[in-house]
Amino acid sequence: MTVALSCAEARDLASDLLDGELSPELERAVDEHVTGCPTCPGLYRALLAVHHELERLRQEEEPGEGGGAA
Amino acid sequence: MLADAAEAEDVVQESALHALRGREGFRSEADVCSWFQRICINTCREVARKRSSEQNRLEAARREELWRDPGYSVDPEAVALALESGERLRGALASLTPDQRLVVVMHDLQGWKAREIAENSGLPLPTVKSHLRRGRQALVTLLAGRA
Numbered sequence: 424m425t426v427a428l429s430c431a432e433a434r435d436l437a438s439d440l441l442d443g444e445l446s447p448e449l450e451r452a453v454d455e456h457v458t459g460c461p462t463c464p465g466l467y468r469a470l471l472a473v474h475h476e477l478e479r480l481r482q483e484e485e486p487g488e489g490g491g492a493a
Numbered sequence: 494m495l496a497d498a499a500e501a502e503d504v505v506q507e508s509a510l511h512a513l514r515g516r517e518g519f520r521s522e523a524d525v526c527s528w529f530q531r532i533c534i535n536t537c538r539e540v541a542r543k544r545s546s547e548q549n550r551l552e553a554a555r556r557e558e559l560w561r562d563p564g565y566s567v568d569p570e571a572v573a574l575a576l577e578s579g580e581r582l583r584g585a586l587a588s589l590t591p592d593q594r595l596v597v598v599m600h601d602l603q604g605w606k607a608r609e610i611a612e613n614s615g616l617p618l619p620t621v622k623s624h625l626r627r628g629r630q631a632l633v634t635l636l637a638g639r640a
Contacts, residue, residue: 430563438626442607466560468569469633476576477601485604 426452430463437467441474494537494598504540508533531613541591553590556631567637575636585635593628596621
Protein backbone atom coordinates (compact mmCIF):
# COMPACT_ATOMS: atom_id res chain seq x y z
CA MET A 424 0.00 0.00 0.00
CA THR A 425 1.32 3.46 -0.89
CA VAL A 426 1.60 6.30 1.62
CA ALA A 427 -0.99 9.01 0.93
CA LEU A 428 0.67 12.43 0.80
CA SER A 429 -0.72 15.94 1.13
CA CYS A 430 0.24 18.49 -1.54
CA ALA A 431 2.70 20.20 0.83
CA GLU A 432 4.37 16.87 1.69
CA ALA A 433 4.59 15.80 -1.96
CA ARG A 434 6.04 19.19 -2.98
CA ASP A 435 8.75 19.00 -0.31
CA LEU A 436 9.58 15.40 -1.18
CA ALA A 437 9.73 16.27 -4.90
CA SER A 438 12.93 18.21 -4.19
CA ASP A 439 14.47 15.15 -2.48
CA LEU A 440 13.30 13.04 -5.40
CA LEU A 441 15.35 15.21 -7.78
CA ASP A 442 18.44 14.35 -5.72
CA GLY A 443 17.60 10.63 -5.75
CA GLU A 444 17.31 10.60 -1.97
CA LEU A 445 13.90 8.95 -1.55
CA SER A 446 13.12 5.35 -0.71
CA PRO A 447 11.28 3.46 -3.49
CA GLU A 448 8.13 3.60 -1.35
CA LEU A 449 8.25 7.39 -1.04
CA GLU A 450 9.16 7.77 -4.71
CA ARG A 451 6.01 5.81 -5.54
CA ALA A 452 3.97 7.95 -3.14
CA VAL A 453 5.18 11.21 -4.75
CA ASP A 454 4.57 9.80 -8.20
CA GLU A 455 1.03 8.71 -7.31
CA HIS A 456 0.24 12.05 -5.71
CA VAL A 457 1.54 14.06 -8.67
CA THR A 458 -0.34 11.86 -11.13
CA GLY A 459 -3.66 12.34 -9.38
CA CYS A 460 -3.34 15.98 -8.29
CA PRO A 461 -4.69 18.93 -10.30
CA THR A 462 -2.09 21.45 -9.07
CA CYS A 463 1.15 19.58 -8.27
CA PRO A 464 2.12 18.44 -11.81
CA GLY A 465 2.81 22.04 -12.94
CA LEU A 466 4.95 22.69 -9.87
CA TYR A 467 6.83 19.43 -10.29
CA ARG A 468 7.58 20.10 -13.97
CA ALA A 469 8.74 23.61 -13.11
CA LEU A 470 11.00 22.29 -10.31
CA LEU A 471 12.45 19.79 -12.74
CA ALA A 472 13.11 22.54 -15.31
CA VAL A 473 14.92 24.69 -12.72
CA HIS A 474 16.91 21.68 -11.52
CA HIS A 475 17.99 20.78 -15.07
CA GLU A 476 18.99 24.36 -15.86
CA LEU A 477 21.13 24.66 -12.71
CA GLU A 478 22.70 21.30 -13.48
CA ARG A 479 23.42 22.42 -17.05
CA LEU A 480 25.07 25.61 -15.78
CA ARG A 481 27.16 23.62 -13.30
CA GLN A 482 28.41 21.30 -16.03
CA GLU A 483 29.18 24.29 -18.22
CA GLU A 484 31.17 25.88 -15.38
CA GLU A 485 33.12 22.76 -14.45
CA PRO A 486 33.75 20.69 -17.56
CA GLY A 487 35.02 17.25 -16.71
CA GLU A 488 34.46 17.55 -12.96
CA GLY A 489 32.07 15.19 -11.26
CA GLY A 490 30.88 17.66 -8.61
CA GLY A 491 31.58 17.68 -4.88
CA ALA A 492 33.85 20.42 -3.73
CA ALA A 493 35.92 20.32 -0.53
CA MET B 494 26.33 33.78 -3.26
CA LEU B 495 27.02 37.51 -3.05
CA ALA B 496 25.89 40.63 -4.89
CA ASP B 497 28.96 41.11 -7.06
CA ALA B 498 32.64 40.37 -7.57
CA ALA B 499 33.72 43.36 -5.45
CA GLU B 500 31.73 42.04 -2.49
CA ALA B 501 33.24 38.58 -3.02
CA GLU B 502 36.75 40.13 -2.93
CA ASP B 503 35.86 41.90 0.33
CA VAL B 504 34.71 38.57 1.76
CA VAL B 505 37.99 36.89 0.82
CA GLN B 506 39.97 39.69 2.46
CA GLU B 507 37.75 39.61 5.54
CA SER B 508 38.12 35.82 5.68
CA ALA B 509 41.90 36.11 5.47
CA LEU B 510 41.81 38.48 8.45
CA HIS B 511 39.56 36.06 10.37
CA ALA B 512 41.98 33.25 9.52
CA LEU B 513 44.96 35.25 10.76
CA ARG B 514 43.18 36.16 13.97
CA GLY B 515 42.01 32.59 14.51
CA ARG B 516 45.23 30.80 13.49
CA GLU B 517 45.80 29.67 17.08
CA GLY B 518 42.65 27.55 16.77
CA PHE B 519 43.89 25.77 13.64
CA ARG B 520 44.87 22.18 14.31
CA SER B 521 47.96 21.19 12.33
CA GLU B 522 46.45 17.82 11.41
CA ALA B 523 43.44 19.54 9.78
CA ASP B 524 43.30 20.39 6.07
CA VAL B 525 44.16 24.10 5.71
CA CYS B 526 42.03 24.46 2.54
CA SER B 527 38.91 23.06 4.25
CA TRP B 528 39.60 25.27 7.28
CA PHE B 529 39.85 28.42 5.15
CA GLN B 530 36.83 27.34 3.06
CA ARG B 531 34.75 27.12 6.25
CA ILE B 532 35.88 30.62 7.25
CA CYS B 533 34.91 31.97 3.79
CA ILE B 534 31.47 30.32 3.91
CA ASN B 535 30.75 31.74 7.34
CA THR B 536 31.95 35.21 6.33
CA CYS B 537 29.69 35.01 3.25
CA ARG B 538 26.72 34.12 5.46
CA GLU B 539 27.52 36.97 7.83
CA VAL B 540 27.81 39.56 5.01
CA ALA B 541 24.67 38.32 3.21
CA ARG B 542 22.66 38.28 6.46
CA LYS B 543 23.62 41.88 7.21
CA ARG B 544 22.56 42.93 3.71
CA SER B 545 19.26 41.03 3.83
CA SER B 546 16.24 43.16 4.67
CA GLU B 547 13.10 42.51 6.67
CA GLN B 548 11.23 42.85 3.36
CA ASN B 549 13.31 40.00 1.92
CA ARG B 550 12.36 37.76 4.86
CA LEU B 551 8.65 38.65 4.56
CA GLU B 552 8.64 37.87 0.85
CA ALA B 553 10.33 34.52 1.49
CA ALA B 554 7.68 33.67 4.10
CA ARG B 555 4.94 34.59 1.63
CA ARG B 556 6.43 32.30 -1.03
CA GLU B 557 6.64 29.43 1.47
CA GLU B 558 2.98 29.99 2.31
CA LEU B 559 2.06 29.69 -1.38
CA TRP B 560 3.67 26.25 -1.60
CA ARG B 561 1.61 25.05 1.38
CA ASP B 562 -1.60 26.05 -0.41
CA PRO B 563 -3.03 22.99 -2.23
CA GLY B 564 -4.61 25.32 -4.82
CA TYR B 565 -1.28 26.88 -5.78
CA SER B 566 0.31 26.01 -9.10
CA VAL B 567 2.40 27.63 -11.84
CA ASP B 568 2.66 27.35 -15.60
CA PRO B 569 5.78 25.23 -16.19
CA GLU B 570 6.08 26.63 -19.72
CA ALA B 571 6.38 30.15 -18.29
CA VAL B 572 9.15 28.94 -15.98
CA ALA B 573 10.96 27.19 -18.84
CA LEU B 574 10.73 30.40 -20.88
CA ALA B 575 12.06 32.50 -17.99
CA LEU B 576 14.99 30.09 -17.62
CA GLU B 577 16.12 31.00 -21.12
CA SER B 578 17.11 34.38 -19.71
CA GLY B 579 20.21 34.21 -17.53
CA GLU B 580 19.24 37.57 -16.12
CA ARG B 581 15.89 36.28 -14.83
CA LEU B 582 17.63 33.36 -13.14
CA ARG B 583 20.27 35.62 -11.57
CA GLY B 584 17.50 37.94 -10.35
CA ALA B 585 15.58 35.03 -8.85
CA LEU B 586 18.71 33.73 -7.09
CA ALA B 587 19.36 37.21 -5.71
CA SER B 588 15.82 37.30 -4.26
CA LEU B 589 16.29 34.17 -2.14
CA THR B 590 17.10 34.46 1.55
CA PRO B 591 20.88 34.45 2.16
CA ASP B 592 20.90 30.90 3.51
CA GLN B 593 18.66 29.57 0.71
CA ARG B 594 20.95 31.20 -1.87
CA LEU B 595 24.09 29.84 -0.20
CA VAL B 596 22.73 26.29 -0.15
CA VAL B 597 21.21 26.34 -3.66
CA VAL B 598 24.38 27.83 -5.18
CA MET B 599 26.71 25.43 -3.37
CA HIS B 600 24.55 22.36 -3.99
CA ASP B 601 23.00 22.88 -7.41
CA LEU B 602 25.57 25.13 -9.09
CA GLN B 603 28.82 24.04 -7.46
CA GLY B 604 28.08 20.37 -6.85
CA TRP B 605 28.57 20.18 -3.08
CA LYS B 606 26.71 17.46 -1.23
CA ALA B 607 24.21 18.52 1.47
CA ARG B 608 26.39 16.80 4.09
CA GLU B 609 29.47 18.75 2.95
CA ILE B 610 27.55 22.04 3.14
CA ALA B 611 26.42 21.18 6.67
CA GLU B 612 29.96 20.30 7.76
CA ASN B 613 31.44 23.49 6.29
CA SER B 614 28.75 26.00 7.22
CA GLY B 615 27.88 24.80 10.71
CA LEU B 616 24.22 24.47 9.68
CA PRO B 617 22.55 21.21 10.76
CA LEU B 618 21.94 18.79 7.86
CA PRO B 619 18.11 18.96 8.11
CA THR B 620 18.37 22.77 7.94
CA VAL B 621 20.55 22.56 4.82
CA LYS B 622 18.00 20.24 3.18
CA SER B 623 15.15 22.54 4.17
CA HIS B 624 16.93 25.59 2.68
CA LEU B 625 17.50 23.59 -0.51
CA ARG B 626 13.80 22.66 -0.82
CA ARG B 627 12.55 26.16 0.00
CA GLY B 628 15.17 27.78 -2.22
CA ARG B 629 14.24 25.64 -5.23
CA GLN B 630 10.54 26.24 -4.62
CA ALA B 631 11.16 29.98 -4.35
CA LEU B 632 13.06 29.96 -7.65
CA VAL B 633 10.03 28.36 -9.34
CA THR B 634 7.68 30.98 -7.88
CA LEU B 635 9.98 33.86 -8.79
CA LEU B 636 10.54 32.61 -12.33
CA ALA B 637 6.84 31.99 -12.82
CA GLY B 638 6.32 35.66 -12.10
CA ARG B 639 4.44 35.23 -8.83
CA ALA B 640 6.58 36.16 -5.84
